[in-house]
Amino acid sequence: MTQGKSLxxxxxxxxxxxxxxxxxxxxxxxxxxxxxxxxxxxxxIAQSENATRDALNAFIDARPGDVIExxxxxxxxxxxxxxxxxxxxTIKGCGINDTVLSFRENNNPEGILxxxxxGVTIQDMTVADTDGNAFELRSVDHGTxxxxxxxxxxxxxxxxxxxxxxxxxxxxxxxxxxxPATVDPSALENGLLGDTTSPDYTVSQKSGRYGIYPVNxxxxxxxxxxxxxxxxxxxxxxxxxxxxxxxxRAAFNVFGFEIENVQGGEYADNIAECNTGGFLIxxxxxxxxxxxxxxxxxxTARMNNTYNxxxxxxxxxxPPGSGMITLAYDRIxxxxxLFEDNNTAGIIHTSYQLFPEGAxxxxxxxxxxxxxxxxxxxxxxRNNGNGLPLPTTNDLQNQDLTRLLPAxxxxxxxxxxxxxxxxxxxxxxxxxxxxxxxxxxxxxRGAHILWDGLLDPYDExxxxxxxxxxxxxxxxxxxxxxxxxxxxxxxxxxxxxxxxTSQADNPRIQPQxxxxxxDDSNSFSSDSLTYANFxxxxxxxxxxxxxxxDPTAVLDSANLTTILTNLPNLPxxxxxxxxxxxxxxxxxxxxxxPIVIPPFEPSGDFDPAPSxxxxxxxxxxxxxxxxxNFNAAPVNxxxxxxxxxxxxxxxxxxxxxxxxxxxxxxxxLFSDYAVKYRVAYLPPGTQATYSAPGATxxxxxxxxxxxxxxxxxxxxxxxxxxxxxxxxxxxxRRNSSGxxxxxxxxxxxxxxxxxxxxxxxxxxxxxxxxPGTLKMSTPACAIRAQQxxxxxxxxxxxxxxxxxxxxxxxxxxxxxxxx
Numbered sequence: 136m137t138q139g140k141s142l143x144x145x146x147x148x149x150x151x152x153x154x155x156x157x158x159x160x161x162x163x164x165x166x167x168x169x170x171x172x173x174x175x176x177x178x179x180i181a182q183s184e185n186a187t188r189d190a191l192n193a194f195i196d197a198r199p200g201d202v203i204e205x206x207x208x209x210x211x212x213x214x215x216x217x218x219x220x221x222x223x224x225t226i227k228g229c230g231i232n233d234t235v236l237s238f239r240e241n242n243n244p245e246g247i248l249x250x251x252x253x254g255v256t257i258q259d260m261t262v263a264d265t266d267g268n269a270f271e272l273r274s275v276d277h278g279t280x281x282x283x284x285x286x287x288x289x290x291x292x293x294x295x296x297x298x299x300x301x302x303x304x305x306x307x308x309x310x311x312x313x314x315p316a317t318v319d320p321s322a323l324e325n326g327l328l329g330d331t332t333s334p335d336y337t338v339s340q341k342s343g344r345y346g347i348y349p350v351n352x353x354x355x356x357x358x359x360x361x362x363x364x365x366x367x368x369x370x371x372x373x374x375x376x377x378x379x380x381x382x383x384r385a386a387f388n389v390f391g392f393e394i395e396n397v398q399g400g401e402y403a404d405n406i407a408e409c410n411t412g413g414f415l416i417x418x419x420x421x422x423x424x425x426x427x428x429x430x431x432x433x434x435t436a437r438m439n440n441t442y443n444x445x446x447x448x449x450x451x452x453x454p455p456g457s458g459m460i461t462l463a464y465d466r467i468x469x470x471x472x473l474f475e476d477n478n479t480a481g482i483i484h485t486s487y488q489l490f491p492e493g494a495x496x497x498x499x500x501x502x503x504x505x506x507x508x509x510x511x512x513x514x515x516x517r518n519n520g521n522g523l524p525l526p527t528t529n530d531l532q533n534q535d536l537t538r539l540l541p542a543x544x545x546x547x548x549x550x551x552x553x554x555x556x557x558x559x560x561x562x563x564x565x566x567x568x569x570x571x572x573x574x575x576x577x578x579x580r581g582a583h584i585l586w587d588g589l590l591d592p593y594d595e596x597x598x599x600x601x602x603x604x605x606x607x608x609x610x611x612x613x614x615x616x617x618x619x620x621x622x623x624x625x626x627x628x629x630x631x632x633x634x635x636t637s638q639a640d641n642p643r644i645q646p647q648x649x650x651x652x653x654d655d656s657n658s659f660s661s662d663s664l665t666y667a668n669f670x671x672x673x674x675x676x677x678x679x680x681x682x683x684x685d686p687t688a689v690l691d692s693a694n695l696t697t698i699l700t701n702l703p704n705l706p707x708x709x710x711x712x713x714x715x716x717x718x719x720x721x722x723x724x725x726x727x728x729p730i731v732i733p734p735f736e737p738s739g740d741f742d743p744a745p746s747x748x749x750x751x752x753x754x755x756x757x758x759x760x761x762x763x764n765f766n767a768a769p770v771n772x773x774x775x776x777x778x779x780x781x782x783x784x785x786x787x788x789x790x791x792x793x794x795x796x797x798x799x800x801x802x803x804l805f806s807d808y809a810v811k812y813r814v815a816y817l818p819p820g821t822q823a824t825y826s827a828p829g830a831t832x833x834x835x836x837x838x839x840x841x842x843x844x845x846x847x848x849x850x851x852x853x854x855x856x857x858x859x860x861x862x863x864x865x866x867x868r869r870n871s872s873g874x875x876x877x878x879x880x881x882x883x884x885x886x887x888x889x890x891x892x893x894x895x896x897x898x899x900x901x902x903x904x905x906p907g908t909l910k911m912s913t914p915a916c917a918i919r920a921q922q923x924x925x926x927x928x929x930x931x932x933x934x935x936x937x938x939x940x941x942x943x944x945x946x947x948x949x950x951x952x953x954x
Contacts, residue, residue: 180204199221200744204228205234236261238265239298251273252276258280269347269365292343317330342364342366366389368415373394378401394414405434420498431469434472457480457483470510473517481519481520550674585667591628668710739872763780763792811847812848813847849861881896
């Protein structure tokens with residue numbers, strides 16, 4: 136054991152080894168029944184060299200009602216802090232600017248990881264310089280992050296030459312947004328000509344991926360929080376039901392706020408600035424659920440012009456200068472927001488049809504490519520689309536269409552400005568200086584609102600999808616299939632729910648399944664084009680074919696027909712009135728109701744920790760010689776000796792008390808040359824029963840009674856002397872709601888000042904040096920044990936079977952070996 140294992144790993148290992156974890160007991164003995172209810176504890180973490188150990192212990196031991204409280208200061212935490220399988224826990228510091236947990240020396244990607252927890256609140260702290268995600272929540276119900284910050288040091292995160300530290304963290308975490316770096320310094324020409332630096336902050340691919348990252352969860356609230364410097368998304372919510380992000384800020388991330396496959400989201404009063412893109416509301420393919428219904432109001436998306444610095448993934452497609460992007464997500468209300476100083480557009484409304492096949496377009500037949508039913512009203516737009524990012528030589532060499540897209544949009548906008556009907560409009564938007572050809576590349580423009588103009592036609596050949604059982608899958612009230620990634624894929628996209636098939640011409644149901652309703656209540660500054668439908672890549676076929684590497688293919692008859700057919704769509708269309716739903720359809724989209732997170736209700740599956748008095752009453756007793764203290768089985772005793780498991784309390788390899796039964800396993804795991812001893816203790820008057828395999832149990836198991844204690848000790852041999860390092864207990868308990876569970880407890884052996892050895896409960900384990908004298912000889916000598924004199928284990932161990940082994944003659948000392 137070069138390092139003590141986490142409780143989670145310990146439980147997984149032990150469950151597999153025993154083939155009985157989680158089973159119900161056949162007896163009803165009282166020693167394993169849950170403790171009485173009590174109020175939660177405050178587990179305080181002081182700023183000290185033991186902070187990581189103390190924090191790990193607190194996270195592992197947290198019970199309902201507990202508060203894990205970090206004092207003010209700067210902490211170097213070198214392990215991921217994992218909270219799992221509990222509920223109603225609060226993790227807090229003394230302020231977002233005053234408690235900073237730096238994970239710069241952590242070898243694992245996450246900072247704080249919450250997994251399978253009901254009811255968790257994290258507040259008043261900053262997590263800095265993780266290798267991966269700062270705050271990660273998985274399978275959480277009722278998770279609240281309040282006044283927290285995810286932060287990566289300027290110029291490389293944990294690899295920064297000037298990382299935040301104990302002397303500068305309060306000042307260094309305050310990052311303004313005044314002048315983002317708009318072009319990538321890695322492109323040769325940008326190093327000479329481009330705006331490659333920012334006086335505020337230096338972004339880096341070496342920063343972690345996500346700042347605040349709840350996924351596969353429900354009832355999530357992110358409030359008054361911040362993310363700085365993430366190389367993917369700063370504040371993200373994915374594959375989640377009921378999510379609210381409010382009063383928060385994201386700056387210098389690739390995407391500020393990313394909302395993916397969310398069912399029921401509300402994003403209110405946030406600020407996205409100096410990111411590559413401000414807000415993204417979209418669906419990804421082949422995900423556990425597909426999203427719908429979000430509100431975005433009261434937000435500010437400004438100056439999101441930082442060059443795209445991600446290492447890869449979907450966000451590598453995001454063009455700098457995007458205030459908001461929506462893609463493949465239905466029903467969004469966008470109102471009372473401010474979009475300003477975004478170089479490409481305030482809002483980009485696009486679809487997966489824009490992506491070429493094999494280069495971003497999903498092959499998933501379950502996902503709908505188009506965002507439909509977006510309502511844009513009462514927003515203010517200022518100076519958007521007036522600095523489209525040009526492709527770099529790297530982009531051209533890689534033929535990356537998504538990086539070329541802003542420039543292609545600009546070409547289409549230019550073409551539209553040359554049409555007579557648009558001369559006055561372009562002049563009013565400050566484009567009159569363009570003339571018949573662009574005066575310079577910087578004159579190409581986007582708009583306040585960009586739409587790719589793509590809508591799917593009715594596919595009468597594509598039938599309603601069926602499940603694996605051959606029956607139609609579930610649908611919503613509008614007839615739209617409710618897909619998950621468990622459904623079978625199909626080679627077409629069913630879209631019959633978008634059309635009135637009772638009429639001969641199958642008209643589209645509008646405005647519900649039209650792209651967007653843009654009301655005249657919006658305010659658009661005159662320094663930019665208000666709106667441009669750029670028709671996807673239609674009209675650019677000749678250019679795209681040439682870029683594909685074979686210019687002569689332009690003359691192919693089929694290609695030539697396509698080129699000529701789509702050429703009228705080369706210029707953008709500036710006509711906004713087609714999005715006036717009230718005028719066109721005599722109705723507007725109904726408002727989306729605010730998202731409501733219901734109050735948290737404890738499940739009762741987890742008991743609060745017993746009070747110190749309750750633990751003392753069961754553990755601090757005068758034990759009878761030779762009798763295990765089964766009365767203490769419901770609680771975690773601070774010292775191993777308080778359970779009275781062994782005849783010699785300094786030696787966990789001595790005779791077990793209360794007829795404890797040593798045993799071995801058919802399959803043994805290698806643990807850094809450790810010798811292992813296993814003993815099972817059953818409460819008096821109980822027995823384990825054999826459970827044959829059946830319909831619900833594919834394998835035979837042993838069913839242990841409640842109150843069973845299973846001990847496993849790890850020992851090392853050095854210079855002929857064997858020393859116990861750790862004893863792990865598995866105790867089968869019944870909680871107050873009647874649920875039967877196994878709990879794991881690691882006890883680490885240490886000597887006191889007098890040399891007497893004792894074992895204390897350390898949920899996070901402790902580092903143990905593997906004896907160097909064994910080197911690599913042990914595995915080989917285990918095979919040739921009968922001939923070798925170098926092996927620390929007895930030859931009888933080679934004959935171990937699943938039955939109990941107890942061999943007093945194994946060594947002259949009379950010790951018993953069960954390997």
